[in-house]
Amino acid sequence: MISRTLLLAGVASATLFANPSQASEAQLAVDDPPSSVGTGASDASPEIFVTARRRQETSQDVPLAISVIGGEHIDNTGSFNVGRLQQLTPTLQFYSSNPRNSAANIRGLGAPFGLTNDGIEQGVGIYVDDVYYSRAASSTFDFLDVAQIEVLRGPQGTLYGKNTTAGAINITTRAPTFDFKGRAEVTIGNLGFKQAKAAVSGPLSDTVAARFALSSTSRQGTIFNVASGNRINEQDNLGLRGQLLWRPTETVDVTLAGDFSRQDTECCGTVYVRTGSTQRSLNRQYAALTSALGYTVVSTNPFDRLTDIDADLNAGNTLGGASLRVKWEVGAGTFTSVTAWRFWDWKPENDRDFTGLPIVTRSQNPSQQDQYTQELRYSQSGDALDFVIGAFGYHQRIDTQGLEQHGPASSRWNINPSNPLSNDPSVLAGLTAYNTQALSNTSAALYGQVSWKVTDAFTIQPGIRLNYDKKKGLYDRQVFDGQGNPVLLGQTGAMKAAQLAIFSPQSYRPSGSDWNFSYDVTASYKLAQDVLAYATYAKTFKSFGINQNGVPNDASGVPALAAQTIKPESLNHYEVGVKAQFLDRRATLNLSAFRTEIANYQAQVTNGQFGTVRGYLANAEKVRTQGVEADFSLRPSQRFNLYLNGAYTDATYRKFEDAPCPPELSGGGSGAVIGAPGAPGTNSPAFCDISGQRLPGVSKWSFSYGAEYNRPAAVLGQDGAVYLGVDGNYRSRWSSNPSPSAYTWVKGYALTNVRAGFRTDAGFEIYGWVRNAFDVKYFDELNVPGGNTGLITGKPGDPRTWGATIKTEF
Template sequence: MKHIKSRKLLLAGSALLGLASPAAALAQQAETETAPAPEQATGADAALIGAEIIVTARRREERLQDVPVAISAFSGTALQNQGAIDITSLQQQTPNLTLQIARGSNSTLIAFIRGIGQQDPVWGFEPGVGLYVDDVYVARPQGAVLDIFDIDRVEVLRGPQGTLYGRNTIGGAIKYVTKRLGNDFEAKVRGAYGSYDQRDLIGSVTVPISDILSVGGAVAWYKRDGFGENLTTGAEHYNKDVLAGRLSAELTPSDALFIRIAADKTVDKSNPRHGHRELGNGTALGAPLEDVYDTRAGIGDDNKVVTQGISGTIELEASDALTLKSITAYRKGHTDTVIDFDGLPQPILDIPSFYKDHQFTQEFQALITADRLQGVIGLYYLDNSAEGAFDTVIGNANLTTLTSGQVDTRSYAAFGDISYDLTDHFSVSLGGRYTRDKREGTVFRADYLGLRSPIFGRPTATPFRIRTNYTNDRTDSKFTPRISLRYEPTDDIMAYASYNKGFKSGGFDPRGDAIFTPDTVNGYAPETVDAYEVGLKGAFLDRTFFLNAAGFYSDYKNQQVTTQFVSGTTVVSSVDNAGASRIWGLELEGRAVASPELSVSFAYGYTNAKFREFLTLNPATLRVEDLADSRVFQNTPEHNINVSLNYAKDLGGAGTLALTPSLSYRSDYSLFEVPNRVLDQDGYELVDMSIVWTSDDKRFQIGAHGRNLTDKKYRVGGYNFPGALTGNSIIGFYGPPRTFTVTGEVRF
């Protein structure tokens, strides 16, 4: 494989963020002696050859150390050994990443990288950080809190990735890569029991049907009582009830042809999350509860999220220099949920809602590998439809506002990224993507006397006022270039500099209120970012210290910002292209190896983000004003740090014992662009610990995992609707409390 050189960097790959298991350092010498040559390694199954990390950040297999992009990579094994349940645990280990469960949900994902993202999951909005499952783009955040099972690795790509990944990767991309089946029988069962009566059961199997055909599947069942209780209904609050499964078949008729069909489905029936009242409203029931996981919500406990999809991948090695690839996929999802914004038994501010979506994507790639030339060119198509509806029930006014609508998107793109080695030490990469997005939006808002609209249980209700009723369309197109320079003075060190342009198309505000903001019918414009990055990746001190460093500067324009506020007797929304901002920062990831048994890993991220201009509707004056001096970036702590100790002890024929304590810290941050002393989160630290025993033959494993050992209470989301009309609804949502889990795994 091009650029995968001698074994001098076999250790360097394992240096970053524990992609290898905690015992990898201990087993390293033996692996180096027996592993096949790295240049022979292909596919996800070879992600750890001799503890070397192979990633596909540029849509082709490369050593992580050779890619001129800021990347963090984690193996599924390492995440399981740390006791991670879902991908939100990556937030603690990745510089400048916010990855959390969205407010009022159990499985909706919000993601920010280097200050850029989107926390609003309503159907008209799209994320600023793209999520990909086996190179298939997942357009909607509902059901995107992916559990850690049957995966090979997760890659976090920081900075705009529009050239190769396209849609909505203006902040970065997260790649969730599942395991290829191979042609050997394999089966395993993993179980877990822990705090709050946690019961997890995961099983997977690979069955070779013939020399060229294998089939496999995995199923995961997650069950846990709530961290708190709904004191009004008696239901569990912050519980988990998820069933997920995958099936796949792989056909390899020849060494040059690979075909994979994969299907997945996840059903989440966990109870809805209603949040915790942060301030009282002058009544006994309205006082904040002592336990932040408890609620007095009266809207009910019905919630169900179903996501599913099927994909087909074909890879044809047309020649030694050219591989053709096709990725075809269809996905759909449906959510029925309720959110009690006031946290009280009465319907003061209740939101019953549903969302549904479906998407078809097709991508063609041509991967080029020549003597000094490597790269990929391709075509991409997406056809997506997202729709939904919700009632805003304001009991104190005996009024309901129905909001409903649909957004259809068709996206076309052509892209390419080519690297050329000018010398043995210096190379240049040029890339670009032309994207054309056509969107049609339909938005309907109406006021009804009484509680609930016809869609949510009151079929005889008729509107007395239409607030918004339109269908409109817009087409946005953009060419986004990319250039990077890479210099390798030695086999152990690589430095790079790059420029990327990111782009996210415009759209229509699904909550847009034409009475208060008549221009909402015209939609909002695209946002762009010009991102500059310099980096260094290397092994030092006789390859006992490894460091990846990146510095970045971003010029962010026309940022799409959502503002919601109470006006009159309803809640209105405004989406603005707020203006301009600049973001700069630093990222460090490294590992120091003290001995074959002991190493220390660390990660540090610093982000300095400031608005230069923030043009938005001022709720006090109902005029568009520049409020940059009073606005901050949401979900963007200035500092985040992770330090973990990795100790692995060979028990002399009785297996290996691995100990992994870790400490992570995030400085204070705001949940919204408007600072709020009640909701904003102070800096906090989390302490985790895992102990894992693995048998010598790798067939048996037993682990004990403690997470958030100091039982820190920290907010990950909130709503801010103060005032008497809404019951002073200032609501916070919290991350998990202290938990202990015991795991066991058997391989057959």
């Protein structure tokens, strides 16, 4: 940690500049580029510049579905991390039970819904100034000095270093400048919300410029834990970013960048939501078990925001890294080299029984990751041909040291009451599993894309990618009873059988390597000066996976080692779209329709056992997602603008015949006659056919919308404008369990945010804001704890919050 801190203390970087008239891959050389997705931003420019195809161009000229969100709108709507960004982009879904167990999905695809498994790739790539962030945990941190975010929908493997099958989030930070500039922002609000952001930029010499930015966010938790007397699920984030830009000539930019982020929160707890009957015997379901243990939950109304979970909670983690980027204008093109190192240290503690009972008394899986990437890229633009070619290398090392321990209530909770051992707390009290995990993940790729301008109106754009992946893992679980004696497979006796039913020792070393070839082709046609139509086909893949969280036991109680690796996904993607501007470019309407078919979809599943395996990976035979999207914005004058973005997404398992069963079809005995869902004491199927059912986390309908009106005014002798803005989003209901369950549908909801303030052309702004203005009660997610007791817990979304912000630029 000392060496990392010393390294970070001396580094800096950010966005590089190139002459737009010469460079085919130019970065935006302004502090706040014109940007909008119909975001309600005050900038009135009809042109929105992006670098999605590794060259500067307007978003309307890019033949792919892309949402562009400017830094100003991110700040004004309080969308300071990816979790909040989904409120502005309907097809982006983000789920997080804690920083490690986070996932960003686009159009229903990306990472499996549920506990994170290090052995698979993220389908949605997160890039910050060309550097790939492999850990989804990075998406829970505050955005730091962001100028613009581009959300690219659909496969992007022929343009980006790391293969991304669902899309990419391309984040551009504000660049160092050769004239002195600065910005500062302070926000206060209810729940003790405090946020401060600052950045300063300027020259150190004629050839060197620097920029430094920081961000700090804190807020009380939204849930009160009566067991500890603390508010939990709080925010406590600190971020630092430094940047040095050396420009020895007009054709060479060298940038050194470093960043460091820290979270130190008592997080992440849940509340009781409901119970639903399973097929377990009635005396082993939640009501009977809590009654036998004399336990009453603190509140059965989840929006009382009360919990009594009794294990320690912690979501402390640090994340950072350094990068060196070189851009050199060579001939008619630009050569780019990006060398980067990133680290992530995760120190969690959780309550895995989700109750105030001492069932699981300790659960922690600290993890450390180091990541190294090298990308080389050359791009060029010409009258008839644009192209980019690149090579990418990636190495990741993850080490995890897990511990889970049961307490005195575990025997009564987990052992059948007909067994006398259920009344003996010592049988499971102190039972401890130590889990050691290690992963070495190496990837290399060659990729390229060409845009051939057949005519002034018609362009064909083929792309290819050759990818190699090699993964080596280790999973080792050792189990000890409360007296410190090892618990081993093959041991006999009723007590050992009860202990092995909770934790069974496992040890295996999954590994594999594979080559894959991807390609895509896009045809686009200018129907008119401001109307572009396009069609895309892509054949791509997600590399094979290895199970890093353990595997289920077979019928004889032996680990099913056949499940330690899973097949790569194979995707066929089809998309058509139209991008149009009219009313003298004051109105923009973009439409797209897509269909993605996946064979061997990598699904996150659970097997209903309490502590044996919390989640593992398996292949679903076929998955399909299809839908339509529309983005509309209108700016009839400088005084008023509005936007409406919508998406219909139909994402379903087309064939998954051996999926895990939902809770209402779990927990019962084995036999030929299967009981009705939720019928206590009946038989459960060994697996369930969920073909045709919806993928988790995906709403069929989602919208984001907003408007802003301003008018000239003078306040305290300062000329400017007063304004009123409204932004909102809607999601229809979605499933919060990998196998859809009647108990875990999250109801649809609409959130509305309001802001009003005063801004000047000189860069001063003050405004008040209310988020979730109507105090809508909704859930971020619902959980099915292990044990098949019928308990459902959840994480309530933020209540109404309000506050004020003051910011200035100079």
